[in-house]
Structure formats: C-alpha cells, structure tokens
Amino acid sequence: MASVTTNVAANVGRSSARGPKPRRVLSPRNIMLYGTLILMCLYYLLPLWVMMMTSLKGMPEIRIGNIFAPPVEITFEPWIKAWSSACTGLNCDGLSRGFWNSVQITVPSVIISIIVASVNGYALVNWKFKGSEVFFTILIFGSFIPYQIMLYPMVILLRELGLYGSLGGLVLVHTIFGMPILTLLFRNYFSSLPEELFKAARVDGAGFWGIYLQIMLPMSLPMFVVALILQVTGIWNDFLFGVVFTKPEIYPMTVQLNNIVNSVQGVKEYNVNMAATMLTGLVPLFIYFASGKLFVRGIAAGAVKG
C-alpha cells in the first residue's frame, strides 16, 4: 500500500508540477496577518457602528446605556430633525442651511483652486521663466507656515478688500491656502510627463493654452481626481476658516454641526447629534467611494518623480 501511494504521489508530482503551489488557508502566517487586519478594521469601524446605531434609536432607548446594541425600534426621526429642525443658538432649521452654504463654498473653491494650481504647475515645468524656481520655493515655503499665524493678517486683508464675512471671501481664502500643495502635486505630475511631448506640440504650433488644454489636460486626469478629493474633503471639513471668515447666516456645515452639538439648551439629544455628524461626513465619504481607484492611481503616478 505504501509503495503504491509513493508511486501515485510521484506521478502526480510530475504531471502537475506546472500548477500553482498549493497554499494552506489556515497557516499560522495567514491567521496572524488576517487576524491583525480584521482587528484593525473592527477598531476603526466601531465608532461608525456606534454612531449609526445611536442615530437610529429614540432617546429612551439610548438612556438604557448599551451603546453597541442595535436599535430595538428603528426610527429616522433624529436624521430628519438633524437635517431640518435641530436648533443652534440662533435658529432652528437644522443642518440644511449649513449644507447649502458648504456647497456654495466648496464648489467654487475647488474649481478655482484646481484650475489655478494646475496652470501654475504646468507653467513651472514647461514654461520656466526667470525666477520660476524662486517662485516655486516661496510657494512651497507657504505650506509650512501654520495657518494660525496668517489668520489675523488675512482678516485685515479681507476687510480692506471688502470681502470679510462673505462667501466670496471664504472662497478666496480656501483657494489661496490650497495653492502650495496643489501646485506641488501638479508640478510633480507634469514633470513626470515626457518633455518631448511638449516639444512636439510646440513644433506643431500649439501655444501655452493649446498645449495645456489639448495635450496636458487629457493626460492628467488621475491627478485632477487626486486634487479634487484633497480639496473637496479639505474644504468641506474645514472648520477654522469657516468660523473665522464668515457670519452666522453663511456658516458652513461643519460650524453649523458644532453649534448644534454644543448648544446647551435642554437635553443632549445624542441621536440627533450622531445623525448630524453622519450627514456632515457624507459628502467626503461619497467622494472617496466614487473615485478611490483613480485616487490611488494618481497618488502613485505623482510619486514616481518628485
């Protein structure tokens, strides 16, 4: 019997030598690897779970105190309240007002900053002018200065421009503060594109804008997605600039959220607070899920050459 098995094993070994090496699913290595990964996932997902569950419970159920338990009776009341009727210190129309303010701030800021930064990066790589390196260095230096230092000068600047307290002022601030990192990203990406492509386009008679729009732009879609994600999440999540440079009527969603959560009248409605927080986070979350793949590709492409 033993000899037969050996023979068979030898035959099988020879005939299937080309197949993939068999792997043991439950090897100690795999258990360690996936065990760690699962633990980490749970650790990061747990707060989300608690938020989700709490936001779907009524207040009496929350008072029982088991924050991990799923709701016995699912209610969407907190979500509706958070959106349309939760009270800040000043008014009681929920987050909806802040949401539209945030949209009005984010959309123009993102578009303007990406357009300007991509043209900046393109010019810095392909149309080097006298002092372009110095210009770039100063721009990069700007990203190392803490925002707090610039807050007060910025307030004065906006006041002199007559933009203080307006949406336009905040859009301007976001555009300026997004410039260093975005310009760096685009410059590095464009410098990774072959220089001969630019030369060929010049021989073909395309000018500054022609090359940018017809050659560079179609080739740098991944980079634009990266910039889009960075800016949308950055600007949407911004609290500091929103609270400093705007007035209560045009507070962005984050500031509105803070005011709802921190308002000190009556009972703390944990379910409404949770729902409001989730609502505020939905936009960046959506952006990540919608463009995650392109984001990774763009980051990798930009990283090849610095």
Next chain:
Amino acid sequence: MTNSIEVKDLTLNFGAVSVLKNMNLDVAEGEFVVLLGPSGCGKSTLLNCLAGLLDITDGQIFIKGKNVTWAEPSERGIGMVFQSYALYPQMTVRGNMSFGLKNARVPKDEIERRVARAAEILQLEPLLDRKPAALSGGQRQRVAIGRALVRDVDVFLFDEPLSNLDAKLRSELRVEIKRLHSRLKNTMVYVTHDQIEALTLADRIAVMRGGIIQQLAAPQEIYNRPSNLFVAGFIGSPSMNFLHGATVDNGKAFQFGETKIDLAGYEGGAILERSKAILGLRPEHLTIQDQAEAGKTISAIVEIDEPMGADSLVWLLANGTQMSVRVPVERRLELGKKVHLKVDITKASIFDKVTEQRV
C-alpha cells in the same frame, strides 16, 4: 546650390556652462547631414536650437534664407521627429498627424489629403484610427515621421529617432528613412550616436565634441581621413589602431620602437620631422603575413582570435601596443605566434601628438 540651413556663430550657454561654441554650419538644400558624437557633445542641443525649442545666447540661424533666430518652432518650416516618438497618447494616429495642421488652421479637406498622402508613403493606412498605445515601436516611430511629413516642410529634424528600437527594426527603419529622403528630397538633419546610422545615411557627417564640430565631411572622407585624433578614434568599430612614435628621416619614415615604417605614398600634407607623432591604422588596412619586409611590416604576437562570422578579428601585441587586425575567417592563427603586419600606408593617418591634428 542654395543653403537650406545656415547657422552663424551660434553660441549657447546654460549659466556658466558653454554648450555650443561659435558654431557655423551650412546645410545645402536636399542634403542629409548627420550630427554624430558621444553623449553630452551638444548635438541634440544644436538640433533643439534649430527647431527653436531652446533660446540661443548668441548668433543667428537662417532657414531657407529667412532669419528665424527668434521665430517660434512652428513658424520655422521644420518638422521634427523625437527619440521617444512623443505621440499624443489620447489622440488617434490620424489625430496625431493632423494636430499641427489644425493649429495652423489648414482647411479640412487639405488636412485629409495630406494625412492620406503621408499614410500612403509610410504604409500607415490601416492604423489611422488606432491610438499610439495599440502600436508597436516601429509603427509609432513611423507615425512620428508622418507627423513631420504632413507639415509639408523643407527641413526635417531627427533627434535620435531609432535609439529606442531593437536592432532589427532599427536597420529596417534606417532603410526606410533613406528611401524617404531619396523620394522627398527634403533637407534632413539627423542626430545620432550610432556611427553605422551616420555612415549609411549621411551625405555629410558632422562629428561633434564639447560643443564644437570636429569635422564636417562626407562619410568616406571622415572614415579615411579623420581630421584629428578624436574623430579617428570615434569612427570605426573596432577603432583605429594608434601607434605612438615619431616621424624621422625628414618625414620619410615613422619610428615605432625598433621598427621603421616607410611613409612613401602617404596621402596628406607635409609630414616633417615630429618627435611625437601617432600613426593611425584601421584594422582592415593591415594584413598578416609570415615574412618580414623592411619598412613595410611590424612584428607582433597573436593574443586573441575573435571570429565574427563574415570575418575574424585578431588582437595582437606589437611593441607593447595592442592592435587589432581584420582577417578572412578561414585564416586560423596560432595563439602566441609571432607574425608580421603589413601596413597599407596609402590608407593610414598620421597625427601630431601635441595638436592631435592629422598631418
């Protein structure tokens, strides 16, 4: 004959570094000039200056008699082919070829006509609607040539167009470029570091080093009468044998160690007596024989025999100098054997060791 390209006292500095120095170059109409040199010699830089992709420091450039020193690349009447093809990846072959014409606002039917003609010449018709990513290296380079072709210009500039291709494709496209030139009769300036390309394609070769043209002449002239030591060593594979010695007897003989070589029949200027001179001999201008002949042979010891297929290369040691000789492949030589090399002095070159110039 009129000059298609005239370069006058062209100088280019990058900061403190001088890349091109006082360069003068005239290219006749319909001529194929190859700029040849090691990397960093300024050959690509010169081409970029001709194309208008680099701003020059001093001097003037004329194309077809027009001063284009400060003209935009597209206004110079040139087409350019790049080493990395530089095709626009998001456009089809047709889009790539018509991009320049669209920028120049050429009418639609004219664009179509020119693209069709270029596609016919380069056999690109079946590929017109493909993207560059779906093409092979050779096809991509043909598209790049087509892009220059549709511009209907008099001057073509090639910047190492074949360096990215494998050896077989390279020789195929080399022939194709030569055929293209004989068909279109355009002026072509071609940059390469491959001397085979230079020797096969060029009407004239400009050998460059350190931003200076060392010699500008027909390929045979460059090969047979290199104007200085650098050109002699750069052209030819394996390179020329250099024997260090002196010219003696009022320039009638070359003293190499104990051996004296008779210089009667040398094609060149007055040899004179030079205490330090170099005798340059190409491997194919030496023959191996068993008998010594006074004033005509150098004795040497066979070191290595390298059969190369068509012929075979023998490396020998003569008076401490390593030499190579090309011999018919049937001729087998015993290693370590003492032989005599017969010198064909009519094809030799003598250089002054100090000035490095041919005499």
